[in-house]
Amino acid sequence: MIHARGLAQTFETKQGRTTTQVRAVDGVDLDIEEGEVVGFLGPNGAGKTTTLRMLTTLLRPTEGTATVAGYDVVTQSADVRRSIGYVSQTGGISSYARAGEEVMDHGMLYGRTKAQVEKRGKELFEELQLDGLWDRQSKTMSGGQKRRLDIAMGLIHDPTLVFLDEPTTGLDPQARANLWTHISDLRERRGATVFLTTHYLDEADSLSDRIIIIDKGQIVASDTSDNLKSAVSGDLVDLEVAGAEHVAEAAKRLGSLGDGSSEVEVNGNRVSGRVRRAGRAVPGLLRDLDANGIALDAIEVHRPTLDDVFLTLTGRSLRDAEASTETPTPEGAPQ
Amino acid sequence: MSTFLRECFIVFRRQLRMNLRNPAWVFIGAFQPVLYVVLFGPLLKPLIGQLGATNAYTFFIPGMLVQLGIFGAFFAGFGLIGEWREGVIEAERVTPANRSALLVGRLMRDELQLLVQALILVALGYAMGMDAPFDGILLGIALTLLIGGACAASSLAFALTVKSEDVMAPVINMVMMPVLLLSGILLPMTIGPGWLEKASDFMPIRWVVDAVRNAFGGNWDGSTLFWGSAWSVGLFALAIWWGTATFRRENA
Incomplete structure (x- = not known):
């Protein structure tokens, strides 16, 4: 489903007259098979989102190649976009727009007819426990509802590969647990391949078949949660x-x-x-x-927890890594 | 092509729907030129002979029209920054839709809004005693839409480049003042000293204002109309190119 070789992204940040090159992603190889649920784990600023943006054709890799759903991310980007669903950190629903209309418009940009997206949208609202919110503005929704709405939007064209960027950040524990069941359903019910980034260990642990750990732009481990833990x-x-x-x-x-x-x-x-x-x-x-x-x-x-795994692999705990990483803000990357 | 138009229309319809939910903004946008016409127009009346014209409103409405086209459109980018912050742009960019359609759909909304405002202004002009031929008005509005579209596209492109209202606002202010003063929107540049008129020759908008003014005055001859139209079309094309390039850029 996803195959990447030597994927790299270099940003230039300017401070006064000095231009520094930041290698946000530094030669990433990935192989993700159909039907896998993969957790992409790392501290803030490790290169998770940048990698994701390259795989979803939002950012052109400075080096390396990647095929997603069988298409090259640079030369066949429209085909990649047609095959994937992407739920970004910020979502993508205007707070003043009505939920149903936003989801329908999004689906229509994939070439679906109005009737198709209306039917599919209403089904998704039901599946994701959003019944009755079709005509609501998203600014009046709870954090959990809004996140489920983002996911409904990402699924409107029935993608076989779904990218979720930090799906539960900022949610309360109950809403997180609820969202987890919906994320597990993506594979159980629709057989989708799921690639999710997170900096929560428990999230990666409970949702994914396989965990890929990235630190400072490089993959430091890729294995099942159990195998990673027994390596400690x-x-x-x-x-x-x-x-x-x-x-x-x-x-x-x-x-x-x-x-x-x-x-x-x-x-x-x-x-x-x-x-x-x-x-x-x-x-x-x-x-x-x-x-x-x-x-x-x-x-x-x-x-052992994944935190121990991270400590063993990098010599720092995830929490320290978060604290010490001064994330440069690459142009165009939402924070 | 039909796919492209369909995508433009989807984006346009979404934008329009959001605007119509808050129609107040359309009228607030037209309010400033209306105030100018009502409160500044009467001051021109006794002076109009000295300005080389006969009807104050036939002279003044074209300037207001271009002002509306330029300044209203400059603010188009602010809404886009809000959308970008909410992830709307990114969500649209991850669909297979043509990325130029994301710009063109928004531009269609700006043009429609400008057209409505222009019609309000022209109707008001007639009510105040403007005397302009129908074909002249048509051409005047067409030029306004071209220059307004150019400004809206530039504003959208600039907004998506800097992504910050704090940068947008001072830059727009900085651009607006010389445009207002050097393009003869309020008073014709011909009444000024030679050096000022010379300086205004380098201000493209000045040619557009003069062309719209000539069209409203039924004056179809001379190079003014040609240069005004040429500048409008040229700036429109240039801005569309910039906007398209920005929206297509891989990491915008």
Whole structure:
């Protein structure tokens, strides 16, 4: 469905007299098969949206090639546009226009007749729980409703490939969860291939078959969520030791678990370290501690999160990456 | 071609629908020239002999018409920035529709709005005692639509390039003042000193104003009409080219 080789985008930003070249996307290879749901994850400014804009023919790549739905994004851009649905970060519905009319006009720009888009539009409104909002202005809608309306607009011409750019940013948890079910439906009900960008780990985790992580314009990983997580060396075991005199001993015993290579962190009464297959190792550890008279106030075992994956791959946590990335504003890229 | 026209029409209809939901703007746009005619026109009446004309309104309405065409159209871009911010432009650009149609459809709305305003102005002129031949009015309005279209297309192109009202507003102000003062919209440049008239020769709009004025006065001969029409068509073509290039640009 999507095949990209060496895709790159260089922006020029001017500050006073000095022109700096910013390589927002730096040689991206992508292969996405039909029917896949792929989460494109990365901190703000990593190049997610820029990559998406190149794949959706909104931005001409400075280097590299890409075919989307079988068409070249540069030489066959109209065919690409005909085959894809794109829901941008900002949506694309004027706040003063009536919802139904906006969706119909959009569909008609794909060459559909008025009757076709009216019928399809009303079906989509029903599927996306927008019944009764056909004649409403989008400025009177809730964030979740507005986002579902954006998606209805992106689906009006029944695309087989759907791009969603940050679909749930700014929504409350309930609206997010609701939107997730609709996004899952895209594949379940219509067999669409979905390519979504997000900087939420849980979103990528729960929606996608495969996660592609981008950092500083380069792909740093591409695998299933489970495989990515098992690449992190083990689960995090976090012990709270009762009695300060036992902390060092507990740390030693935790460190000797598994292959003994993991580092143990001690912080006051808390001892934590990574252990492969913690489910198997922990009972033994508990018996061991108990037999040596070391009591615990608490024990927690955390499966690795995508944040841990990101940390392992880039040496920074996603949150730090967000904070440290000073995103230059490339001309024409909506923020 | 028919696909292109259909796409232009879809964009045009959407724009028109949004405007009609707020028709006040059409009238607010025409309000300024109407005020000029009502409050400034009477001041010209006693002076009109010195300006080399006989009927104050036949002289004055053409200037107002061109002013309406230029200044009203300059503001077309502001709405576009709002649309861009809401993602409307991007959503349209991701459809297979011809990107020039996105410009032309909007331009059709601006031209229709200008036509309605021009008709209001001409009707008002007649009510105030203007004496102009029908064919002259037709040509005058046609030239107004051409120069207005040129300004609207430039405004849309400029808006999509800078994407900021804060840049648009001062630039429009900067352009408007010399245009207003050097094109003889309010008073003919011929009554000024030689150097000022010479300077106004370099202001294309001045030729358009003179041409519309001649057309309204039923004066069909001379090079003024030719130069006014040539400038209108030329600027219109140039602005369409700029606008089309901007809308087609890959990363606009």
